[in-house]
Amino acid sequence: MFEPGSISRQTPSPSAHPYADPAGAIHGDITALIGNTPLLELHRFRRAHDLGARIVAKVEYLNPAGSIKDRTAWAIIREGERSGKLRPGALIFDLTSGNTGIGLAAIGAARGYRTRFYTRDCINPGKIDLLRSYGAEVVQIPNRRFLDPNARDILLAEIKALNPDGFFADQIGNLANPRIHYETTGPEIWRDTGGGIDALVATVGTGGTVSGVGRYLRERNPALHVAVVEPSLASLPSEADPYPDQIEGVHRVSDIPVEALPGVYDPGLADEWLEVGTPEARAAATSLCRTEGLFVGLSGGAAIAAAARLAARPEMADRLIVTILADSGERYLAPPVTG
Numbered sequence: 161m162f163e164p165g166s167i168s169r170q171t172p173s174p175s176a177h178p179y180a181d182p183a184g185a186i187h188g189d190i191t192a193l194i195g196n197t198p199l200l201e202l203h204r205f206r207r208a209h210d211l212g213a214r215i216v217a218k219v220e221y222l223n224p225a226g227s228i229k230d231r232t233a234w235a236i237i238r239e240g241e242r243s244g245k246l247r248p249g250a251l252i253f254d255l256t257s258g259n260t261g262i263g264l265a266a267i268g269a270a271r272g273y274r275t276r277f278y279t280r281d282c283i284n285p286g287k288i289d290l291l292r293s294y295g296a297e298v299v300q301i302p303n304r305r306f307l308d309p310n311a312r313d314i315l316l317a318e319i320k321a322l323n324p325d326g327f328f329a330d331q332i333g334n335l336a337n338p339r340i341h342y343e344t345t346g347p348e349i350w351r352d353t354g355g356g357i358d359a360l361v362a363t364v365g366t367g368g369t370v371s372g373v374g375r376y377l378r379e380r381n382p383a384l385h386v387a388v389v390e391p392s393l394a395s396l397p398s399e400a401d402p403y404p405d406q407i408e409g410v411h412r413v414s415d416i417p418v419e420a421l422p423g424v425y426d427p428g429l430a431d432e433w434l435e436v437g438t439p440e441a442r443a444a445a446t447s448l449c450r451t452e453g454l455f456v457g458l459s460g461g462a463a464i465a466a467a468a469r470l471a472a473r474p475e476m477a478d479r480l481i482v483t484i485l486a487d488s489g490e491r492y493l494a495p496p497v498t499g
């Protein structure tokens with residue numbers, strides 16, 4: 161059993177972790193700072209909401225460019241370099257809701273690549289500013305274009321045609337994405353909980369995180385409960401409201417045909433899907449801020465809201481729930497775009 165405080169950040173031996181820098185404690189570039197994020201138990205949040213289960217958060221905004229997508233970005237770049245498909249000085253491009261682009265732009269800057277990203281025109285201006293600060297070129301696409309059910313495929317075909325000599329990062333189809341979570345995020349959670357995790361609660365952007373982490377942890381503990389968090393229908397863009405109050409970067413999966421799901425998402429892992437609306441995600445993020453001093457983005461708020469729902473079930477009493485805080489609220493401080 162765990163005692164409070166027994167879940168702590170550990171320094172793995174250099175050979176044990178794929179990101180470790182063999183040179184020791186002085187690191188050579190930001191890629192060596194990715195991963196090994198801490199787990200934090202939310203004691204005060206649990207008391208404030210009278211929850212039976214323990215909730216532990218993986219604080220992924222402590223990655224060097226501020227989100228869990230630094231892992232994915234580095235995995236994609238590293239694999240591109242190793243395969244020879246990503247040549248020195250090349251242009252890296254993708255369609256992104258921001259965080260993957262920010263990770264690719266930061267690592268691209270540190271390793272001499274140019275970057276160009278295509279985003280919805282409603283992503284928070286704070287993310288656009290960050291992308292440009294790292295030197296990325298940003299092309300904004302009207303959100304109305306995403307209302308077409310085939311929008312993603314149509315846009316990706318256009319984007320690829322516009323960048324014939326560039327390196328397409330392909331975060332939704334590149335298996336380096338879930339693989340890095342299978343190799344790092346999942347093992348870190350297993351190690352830092354001493355194998356004590358009972359449930360994983362995670363949102364889905366591409367699905368890389370929940371698929372890689374879920375697969376690794378389920379292999380270690382076949383009884384692991386996996387809850388996938390989804391935005392409510394009201395928070396999604398529609399013809400009537402193309403710029404709703406949304407949770408940026410996350411998508412629904414439970415009512416999407418399998419052939420339309422991202423290639424990196426494993427639909428077989430989820431035991432249940434928990435729907436969270438934007439107001440509930442915002443309330444949970446505010447409560448987390450006020451009880452724990454953790455300022456998370458709304459996808460983290462949605463994950464916490466869903467974890468709290470699970471933690472309130474009688475059968476979950478004293479169980480250990482791990483959830484993932486993908487990014488910080490600091491990148492959403494600008495007023496959201498409303499059309």
Ligand SMILES: Cc1ncc(COP(=O)(O)O)c(C=O)c1O
Pocket residue numbers: 228229257258259260363364365366367368369370408409410457459460486487
């Ligand atoms: C804010 C935010 N939360 C969560 C996720 C989920 O990550 P994944 O793509 O691994 O499903 C993303 C992905 O883009 C994101 O931007």
